[in-house]
Amino acid sequence: MTIKIVETVFDPFFEIQNVQTQLALNGKFGATSIFIGTMRDFNEGDEVRAMTLEHYDGMTQKQLEKIMAIAKENWGILDALIVHRVGDILPNEPIVVISVWSAHRADAFDACRYIMEELKSNAPFWKRETLISNQTRWVLKNTGGKN
């Protein structure tokens, strides 16, 4: 299991490949599920120029470890990866990648969705947007998982 909080731009596909090549699971996994969250240039009807992601260093890692552990208890996960960005972010840059490896697709799909939704609800990150007008505002709440 790998959890990384990073302060600079990352390549989600490199991160996934990096874990997968180190997996001592050759021949064991039949499914890899991936979610990548990317920064949009619009939100709530406004154009967004940039974003700053603050977090509670220490608690973030603790909460993500807990989410990973619960996912591992509930699904047949062989390995999982979370990479989450903090600091100043620009549109089109990745914010988060979740990847789950399992023997069959149901566990990979369901655990990946679970980890992402729990991260959205419980991991202490906060977004502050800078609009095209240079006005800044905190994002007040996350959208529901159906959006």
Next chain:
Amino acid sequence: MITITLRYFASLREQVGRSQETLTLANTLTVLDVWRHVHQVPLPENTLIAVNMEYVAKSHSVCDGDEVAFFPPVTGG
């Protein structure tokens, strides 16, 4: 006497005007009463509270050495 550290994040940090402070209390208090002890304004609705980096209810009582954090709903991902 118990000494605790208070931390504030994101919009709540900006409202409070500081990110961290130390507080010494004669007796233990609930985390809600810790807020009331320090701040004149009510705890904003939807505020999340953590003690030693684990979520707690407003009725949770603090212990000596605890780190108590107050913050708005999280918006990562």
